[in-house]
Amino acid sequence: MLDWFKKKFSDDMGIDLGTANTLVYVKGKGIVVNEPSVVAINQKTGQVVAVGKDAYKMVGRTPGHVVAVKPLVDGVISNFEATEEMLAHFIRLAMDVSGKKLLGPRVVVGIPSGITNVEKRAVRDAARNAGAREAHLIEEPMAGAIGTKLPVNDAVGSMVVDIGGGTTDIAVISLGGIVSSKNLRIAGNKLNDDIINYIREEFKILIGEKTAENIKIAIGSATELDEPLEMKIRGRDLVTGLPREINITDADIREATGPSLAAVVESVKEVLENTPPEVVADVMHRGLVLLGGGALITNFAKLLEEELKVPVYIAEDPLTCVVRGAGFVLEDLANFSSVLVEGDDELPI
Ligand code: ADP
Ligand code: MG
Numbered sequence: 065m066l067d068w069f070k071k072k073f074s075d076d077m078g079i080d081l082g083t084a085n086t087l088v089y090v091k092g093k094g095i096v097v098n099e100p101s102v103v104a105i106n107q108k109t110g111q112v113v114a115v116g117k118d119a120y121k122m123v124g125r126t127p128g129h130v131v132a133v134k135p136l137v138d139g140v141i142s143n144f145e146a147t148e149e150m151l152a153h154f155i156r157l158a159m160d161v162s163g164k165k166l167l168g169p170r171v172v173v174g175i176p177s178g179i180t181n182v183e184k185r186a187v188r189d190a191a192r193n194a195g196a197r198e199a200h201l202i203e204e205p206m207a208g209a210i211g212t213k214l215p216v217n218d219a220v221g222s223m224v225v226d227i228g229g230g231t232t233d234i235a236v237i238s239l240g241g242i243v244s245s246k247n248l249r250i251a252g253n254k255l256n257d258d259i260i261n262y263i264r265e266e267f268k269i270l271i272g273e274k275t276a277e278n279i280k281i282a283i284g285s286a287t288e289l290d291e292p293l294e295m296k297i298r299g300r301d302l303v304t305g306l307p308r309e310i311n312i313t314d315a316d317i318r319e320a321t322g323p324s325l326a327a328v329v330e331s332v333k334e335v336l337e338n339t340p341p342e343v344v345a346d347v348m349h350r351g352l353v354l355l356g357g358g359a360l361i362t363n364f365a366k367l368l369e370e371e372l373k374v375p376v377y378i379a380e381d382p383l384t385c386v387v388r389g390a391g392f393v394l395e396d397l398a399n400f401s402s403v404l405v406e407g408d409d410e411l412p413i
Contacts, residue, residue: 074167074197077158078390080174080204081151081187083136084229084252084357086116087387088158091394095384096161097154101229103146104132112146115153124272136176137230137253141183148186152194159195168197172390174207175405177233178247184405201405202393204228204386205235206242208355211389212379216240216403221343222350225332225368226386227358229253232328234335236343240402244339246331252358255280255321262320263299267310271299283314285362286325287370325364329371336372351375355385 078089081101088097099116106113108129114122123132135146151173159169171191175184184201191199205224206216214222217240226233229252235245256276263269263276271279275297283293293314301308332352336344352374354365359382369376379385393400 075159075162075169076391076394077155077169077171077196078174078207078387078392078394079151079154079171079191080207080384080387080390081136081147081176082174082204082228082356082386083134083176083231085383086150086154087384088154089387089391090158090162091391093162095387096158098384099154100134101136101150102132102134103143103150104130105146106130112149112153115150124274134230141179141186144183144186148190148193151187151190155191155194155196168195170198170200170394171196172200172202172207172394172404174204174386174390175201176228176231176247177203177205177235177242177245178231200393200397202390202403203233203235203242203405205233205245206237206403207387207389207393208233208379208385209235209237209353209389210392210400210403211385211387212353212355214353217399220350221339221346223335223347223352225328225352225354225359226356227251227328227354227361227364228356232331232356232358234332236335236339236347238343238346240400243343244335246335248327248331250324250327250331251356252277252280254324255284255358255361258320258324259284259317262316263297263312264302266316267299267312268302269297269299269308269310270302271297275299279312279317280321280361283312284317284321285314286318286321286364286367288318289314289362325361325367329368332368332372336374348374351377353377353379355379355382357383 076091080087086101100120102119104114104119135143188199209224223236232251236243259276365376
């Protein structure tokens with residue numbers, strides 16, 4: 065009876081609290097929220113003015129007293145209050161979509177690996193304050209591995225490399241636990257910064273973050289392309305102060321982002337070196353899976369494969385693996401209990 069009641073009047077939600085994007089998956093409904101992890105705050109009043117898509121539109125365009133912040137940039141919670149407000153906003157949004165509001169939802173939140181206990185508590189508290197009746201946490205690479213249907217509970221090594229906005233998470237998983245891992249702050253945002261710096265140095269032109277991101281997605285690549293690509297971009301000439309248009313090529317962007325991509329490759333090697341030999345043998349044989357938006361960097365899988373001599377696969381729909389994995393965990397909590405971050409507690413209803 066109680067189970068029936070819970071099912072009828074509350075939702076199960078998987079949440080990917082990413083540094084670039086937050087997604088919410090509702091059981092039976094699919095992904096109902098997929099928005100940038102951005103909050104706009106009025107500094108005069110301290111109030112949140114906008115969250116998600118609406119706040120993202122304000123990045124680089126806010127009047128002096130409104131700031132658009134990415135509360136999780138760098139993969140750690142750099143702004144607790146903004147993170148709480150954002151999470152609460154998205155949970156409520158998902159509850160509105162599903163209409164089951166009598167009881168709070170049960171949530172599994174994917175958190176960046178390497179966040180501190182204080183930060184974990186903040187995420188749990190935020191979920192509770194937003195009305196969740198149960199809040200479980202899972203490390204994002206684990207959720208991502210489950211989302212791509214890797215056999216995380218088996219006695220076989222699986223490897224994922226999740227390249228997000230603020231962080232890259234590298235993890236080798238076996239028997240429901242993380243065997244070896246590394247978390248580095250070189251990911252999508254760093255590539256954007258590399259592009260901004262390169263264009264400033266080489267062309268004496270200043271471009272914004274969004275332009276850099278567009279360039280990265282349009283003509284970025286990790287190894288030489290069969291067909292060269294070119295793109296016209298606009299920025300502010302640092303000498304005259306006026307707008308100026310230039311042509312840039314895929315080779316320019318490779319030069320700009322090469323060192324960061326090489327650093328990711330090195331870190332993957334390092335994790336493999338720190339993994340027990342039996343498990344490494346599994347990975348050599350079965351390959352590793354790339355997830356997160358950075359999995360879509362043209363030819364990055366090829367570069368990794370060449371450097372590591374290990375098969376590399378790009379996950380299907382790499383930007384949604386983590387949230388789908390969090391959803392699968394909710395559907396089978398008993399089977400996945402070992403993959404959750406310890407310290408969960410359940411509120412009596
Ligand atoms: P997070 O989990 O940290 O929120 P995501 O997995 O959502 O991050 O990935 C966001 C990052 O992926 C951003 O830096 C974005 O620029 C990058 N990205 C998205 N699509 C592409 C693409 N096609 N090529 C290269 N990078 C991409
Ligand atoms: Mg992510």
